[in-house]
Amino acid sequence: MTPFKLTEELLAEIEQLIENQQGTELVSLMAEVHYADVAEIINELNEDEATYLIKLLDSDKTSDVLTELDEDVREAILSNLSVKEIAEELEELDTDDAADIVAELPNEIVQEVISEIEDKEHAKDIVELLRYDENSAGGLMAKELVKVNENWNVLTCVKEMRAQAENVTRVHSIYVVDNEGILKGRLSLKDLLTTSTTAPIREVYIPKVDRVDVNEKPEEVAKIMQKYDLEAIPVVDEIGRLVGRITIDDIVDVIREEADRDYQMAAGISQGVEADDSIWELTRARLPWLFLGLLGGVGAAAIMGGFEEMIAKHAILFFFTPLIAAMAGNVGVQSSAIIVQGLANDDLKGSISNRLIKEMLLATLNGLILAAILLLFTWWWNGNFYTALAISLSLVAVIIVAGIIGTFIPLFLDKRGIDPAIATGPFITTSNDIFGILIYFWIAKLVLGI
Amino acid sequence: MTPFKLTEELLAEIEQLIENQQGTELVSLMAEVHYADVAEIINELNEDEATYLIKLLDSDKTSDVLTELDEDVREAILSNLSVKEIAEELEELDTDDAADIVAELPNEIVQEVISEIEDKEHAKDIVELLRYDENSAGGLMAKELVKVNENWNVLTCVKEMRAQAENVTRVHSIYVVDNEGILKGRLSLKDLLTTSTTAPIREVYIPKVDRVDVNEKPEEVAKIMQKYDLEAIPVVDEIGRLVGRITIDDIVDVIREEADRDYQMAAGISQGVEADDSIWELTRARLPWLFLGLLGGVGAAAIMGGFEEMIAKHAILFFFTPLIAAMAGNVGVQSSAIIVQGLANDDLKGSISNRLIKEMLLATLNGLILAAILLLFTWWWNGNFYTALAISLSLVAVIIVAGIIGTFIPLFLDKRGIDPAIATGPFITTSNDIFGILIYFWIAKLVLGI
CATH class of the missing domain: 1.25.60.10 (MgtE N-terminal domain-like)
Structure with missing residues (x-):
């Protein structure tokens, strides 16, 4: 084939x-x-x-x-x-x-x-x-499932099951309910094949079965099914009655869509567009984030305008603003992406303050290495050690601040119940650009004594 | 529970x-x-x-x-x-x-x-x-599967199946092979439950069965299983012999890992690190991309140094370089992300040149809207219409070029067999920063006649 x-x-x-x-x-x-x-x-x-x-x-x-x-x-x-x-x-x-x-x-x-x-x-x-x-889980589930009453025996069960299975594309588990429809447990197909036909279901079923509430969020259902390697999960209502079943193929779509959404958010695209959508749809998804970037850029210009008196003496400082802004953006995106991914995969442990301390150490380490390189280069290029020092010191400071902002904002949003993925894209880049440039000129002013 | x-x-x-x-x-x-x-x-x-x-x-x-x-x-x-x-x-x-x-x-x-x-x-x-x-598919598959010979009858088959099923956690399909072990088709559990026991398998099996080659890439297996909603797929060797089976739970991991990798790549993080990894591991994953950003920044500084004579007359141009660089970066990331995602989900149709034309139209539309806003603002702020015009015209040009680069590079990498996701992160931001600033100063020079 x-x-x-x-x-x-x-x-x-x-x-x-x-x-x-x-x-x-x-x-x-x-x-x-x-x-x-x-x-x-x-x-x-x-x-x-x-x-x-x-x-x-x-x-x-x-x-x-x-x-x-x-x-x-x-x-x-x-x-x-x-x-x-x-x-x-x-x-x-x-x-x-x-x-x-x-x-x-x-x-x-x-x-x-x-x-x-x-x-x-x-x-x-x-x-x-x-x-x-x-x-919600209710919005994902299907009504097609095979269920048997705990009071039946294996023979009745097999007969009933054959009838029900006609309507069910894939039988994963046979769910066992009581007379009220409350989910009690499950039977595997294998068990049915290997048990005596007169045995009552009540005596052979497995009373332990993973389940989700009908109001559960799809992402939570996905996490549970992935963690426990489930191919299907029964859905119960508020009083425990079996109301439906979610299969792994629907969950694969949830996972894919969630990943796509996070990725697009990080790239500054909203609304889940695709490459083949119309120019109008793509514009609606892209323009708002670009507008945010424009505002940030205007803010940066205004800040630099405030340091105009420096330009005569230290024009070189202005040449390095794109570098400072870019580094602030890159570091911010890196640290926020790691946090957002950790939150999505549920593997962040420990307190917020521990995270911030770790990120600070990491940013300091990265910042010092990069600043040392930049110091040597700028000193060689410009000949003025103090300008080179001002630029490099600022780089360290900017990287540390950007790392902390990039770590803190998604954690903060998550605590507030807001999707932290929003903090990974142009939002973090733009705010870090502004903070970065502000810190840069402050430190330069301090070091150069202007 | x-x-x-x-x-x-x-x-x-x-x-x-x-x-x-x-x-x-x-x-x-x-x-x-x-x-x-x-x-x-x-x-x-x-x-x-x-x-x-x-x-x-x-x-x-x-x-x-x-x-x-x-x-x-x-x-x-x-x-x-x-x-x-x-x-x-x-x-x-x-x-x-x-x-x-x-x-x-x-x-x-x-x-x-x-x-x-x-x-x-x-x-x-x-x-x-x-x-x-x-x-490869071989690296993902398990040897546990239920297979029957096309020459058996349903009764033998059920018996054999019971024995084999002891070792198989989940039975999805019963694969039918010939005497040489060549995969011929499949039987569903449901079919077995509803067919006469003396029927020969040869007459009841479904001869059509999706399969993958043992050397197939995991991402391809994931695409096939998602597209056709499969929960398990048989793996065959070079001459069509059934050698194993891949189940959807392993594919869920492949999808998750692929999405995580693309996301990290876009954020400038390599090597699949997690938030709880050591500072040293995180540094190794983050520093190389930051270094790339540093090089880009130094390049931008060098370009601006070449336009130093402008600074006395039009300092305001220098205030807007972070804006230009940021917009070039944002647009580049947006367009590359859409292409990378389209490639990953296999839903990009049409030729490269059509894509580029579409992106050009889109970028022109977005660019004109943003530039109009910027023109009014800068004119009001600075009072000089020509400087405002130079900055706004540059913005349009930079957005168009950034969009084209962001569209072209991932398509080009993909044609070359290189993972296009590499083009979404600092790589595209950095190159767009440099191109953006270069275009900006050229156009400013032209408009202002310096």
Whole structure:
């Protein structure tokens, strides 16, 4: 099996077949293509072509294709489908994916779409999932799971399980509940295969099972599943009733999105844009941070304007402001990134003051090494030892202050319940630029006695 | 079940029990604690305490604990265990985890440890895994899997499977091979539960199965498993023989590590350090990038030195160099981050020149908006329209150039097979600082006619 690769030729061939309305050829061409690859193809087609293809293919395939499409493409296609056609797609999907799609539909058609779903149990589950906040375990979970009553025996259990498993793509664990639906424990498939059929479930299940509350944050669910190497975790409501199940593939998406968000925040990009978004969307994501940088730069200019009398005697000081600002920014980004990552991975121990002391020592060490190099260079270049000393001393001071700010701000934000990742990008660079330049000119003034 | 929380009190209690050698109390205290939590506790103990606890607990628990420990803690503990004790731990582990630990052992004891493993099949599998590059599918996979011969029938298959499943923690798929061991397809557990026992496997298996080559890069395996929502993928050798299996929990680690690495690279930190590493390790990871920043700053100073004659007439130009440098850096980081992320997520389509044109339009739009604001401000502040115009025009030019550099460099590195993430951090900031300042003074010279 060679991996699928979307080539220009393949795309041209598909567009040609669509134009000629060669449905049979298209169906047989797509038969062997995985739905994730079909989605990749459809993302490249125009709206009419995409709609034609979706209507042409079977809904057991297209439903999965829909979940993999870019959001704007999906929205466009759905707007061309009838209420009945949308309901048919939802029928084929797991409840979590179906609920995600319903949540994107225009409000006025939601009720109609749901009422067109023939499997009423499925429709009820979807409606229930819509109640939960998108940013919670409830918003991630699916209703598909295999559960058995603790009062059954293994034989009943296997029979029930076979019936339930029809609707569940992947069986990870069999959850055991009591008559009230309260989660009591789990059975593994392996246990079922190796236990006598008359044994009551009550006697064979494992009473210990990891679970999450329906209101838990997705990032917390991700941490728990990663730490304990879980492939699925049951979700319980406020009184402990089993209400759903989260599988690791959804968590992989959470992890990926969280990492992408932190990374973008550090780079001064907001709103989770992608390279293929429109120029307008990219501008909205980038311009605010650039504006912040502009303000910082104007602030720096104003500070330097205040030291204008120095320029006649020590122009060289002004030549080194970009260096000082850059170093302040770099150190600040480094230290804040380490803290933000430590917070995200939950491996920061010890008090804030210990962190600050450590960062101070580290910054002092780095600062002294770099300043020594800079001192020798500037002295050689300019010939004036005191100017060189002023610049180098400032560099040490600026690095220390930048390191402390970079360490303190994310820790402080985190304590306040604000996402510390905001402190890694232009925010920290800009504030460190200003502090850096201010410290620089102060120290220069002091050393040079101006 | 309340989630485990490592408190100061619990840690003190455990240390007390260890000091008093109250083994029975410790064993019963730890009985209910998950191995990942035991690892968290041991990471906080000193070497003697940790070794005592590991020796005290059963190796079916401690083997899993070992895999979760910080690398330096594990190394210290292993150095206190006898060859026989290490072999006992390895015996309990899946082959992939066992091989990872063996790879960390001092060379001189590896052979002895392996020969102490009683299960010779297990030992052979571990040795085989050691052959593979750590940074390949072979280095990630485990030998534990359930495979059946296409010539068996369902009954034989279920029997064989039960026997094999004893050694496999999680059964995802049953792989079907021919007499030569060539991977032919798969069976799902569900299929087995619902098919007649006399049916030959040849007639019921699914001949389509995703697979990866044993030499495939871990990042590629991660992309495939994410794209196709797989929880396990079989690994085949050069001639298509089934040699192992990779499960999603190992891939979650790959994704996390890759994201962490990209993030650190963008922040100017190398070598995958953590907040709790020593000052020396942190310095090694941070100093080289700071040194690069220092060089850039010196370069900028040299450039400004070349425009010294301007300083008497237009000191204000020098006040705005930090602004120009900061904006060049910010724009460069933004555009490179979007490209790097697009490359990592495999969703960049279209040619390099199209990307560059798009980035140019975007940068022009952003640049014009910011420059208009800056023009008004500087004009008002300084009173001289031409200086204000020079600064603002430069800003537009610098933003465009920075955006193009930020887009081009990662694309170029990627084409060359170099990790483009290297282009997101201090590298791009530093080069953009220099280009920015150079362009700035050139344009100022031109506009002001000096």
